[in-house]
Amino acid sequence: MSRSQTLIVGDIQGCYGGLMKLLEKAHFDDKRDTLFAVGDLIARGEDSLATVQFLMKLGDRFSTVLGNHDLHFLAVTQGLKKAKKNDRLTPLLNHRHLPEIIHWFRQFPLALQATKHHTLIHAGLYPSWSTDKLLALSTEISDKLKGPDWVTLLKNMYGDGPDNWHDDLSDIPRERFIINACTRMRFLRNNQQLEFASKSHPSEASKELHPWFTVSNPFLDPQQRIVFGHWAALEGETGSSQFIGLDTGYVWGNTLTALHVESNSYLCVSA
Numbered sequence: 001m002s003r004s005q006t007l008i009v010g011d012i013q014g015c016y017g018g019l020m021k022l023l024e025k026a027h028f029d030d031k032r033d034t035l036f037a038v039g040d041l042i043a044r045g046e047d048s049l050a051t052v053q054f055l056m057k058l059g060d061r062f063s064t065v066l067g068n069h070d071l072h073f074l075a076v077t078q079g080l081k082k083a084k085k086n087d088r089l090t091p092l093l094n095h096r097h098l099p100e101i102i103h104w105f106r107q108f109p110l111a112l113q114a115t116k117h118h119t120l121i122h123a124g125l126y127p128s129w130s131t132d133k134l135l136a137l138s139t140e141i142s143d144k145l146k147g148p149d150w151v152t153l154l155k156n157m158y159g160d161g162p163d164n165w166h167d168d169l170s171d172i173p174r175e176r177f178i179i180n181a182c183t184r185m186r187f188l189r190n191n192q193q194l195e196f197a198s199k200s201h202p203s204e205a206s207k208e209l210h211p212w213f214t215v216s217n218p219f220l221d222p223q224q225r226i227v228f229g230h231w232a233a234l235e236g237e238t239g240s241s242q243f244i245g246l247d248t249g250y251v252w253g254n255t256l257t258a259l260h261v262e263s264n265s266y267l268c269v270s271a
């Protein structure tokens with residue numbers, strides 16, 4: 001009997017066909033193997049509904065962290081926001097099982113420990129946090145998202161500030177910073193301020209902007225690998241084996257990438 005496999009897949013974005021190609025290539029067996037994702041399961045691709053239905057059927061063989069598109073989808077279901085112009089979420093939003101789908105999404109955290117040495121987060125690890133701290137802050141948000149005030153949490157999450165972290169942040173500014181750092185961060189300014197305007201490859205960004213993974217983090221255990229998505233223009237180029245960027249822009253016509261944990265190798269399919 002072959003050994004069980006653990007796959008961590010990059011941003012699926014509703015690209016059901018790409019996900020199927022990738023899992024076939026891996027000979028993924030849903031009775032034996034485990035699939036993790038780094039968030040943004042849905043939105044721009046051709047079939048967000050089929051993607052969600054497939055992942056829901058995997059039960060506890062699947063887990064994910066939430067991305068900005070996943071949280072935005074939840075906000076849209078509650079009438080807090082309109083779907084973005086390029087989102088193709090209508091079949092999902094109109095589905096008769098929408099309440100179950102909403103419930104399913106709300107159970108997932110912002111960060112999770114997939115293996116002893118792999119921490120998953122959609123955007124990145126803010127450089128003054130350890131992974132233990134990240135997981136604790138994720139739990140703060142997750143408890144709210146699972147609880148009775150979840151719609152209020154989503155209503156208050158929109159906005160770019162505060163842009164700097166303090167341990168004594170509380171209430172809405174605290175929630176918003178945690179959600180922004182975990183799901184939207186790419187670049188930081190010199191004083192570790194979050195900056196959201198630039199989405200480019202680091203080589204094309206202004207000199208005052210630093211990719212979060214290049215900012216020294218004295219709290220990060222060198223044994224921990226940070227596995228993230230969100231930044232398609234990065235094409236996975238972090239320059240460090242400790243930071244594993246899996247968004248390789250399948251939805252933009254490039255590739256869908258997964259880390260195969262047991263062999264520490266990458267699987268890739270082209271759009």
Ligand SMILES: [Mn+2]
Binds near residue numbers: 067068069229231
């Ligand atoms: Mn994203």
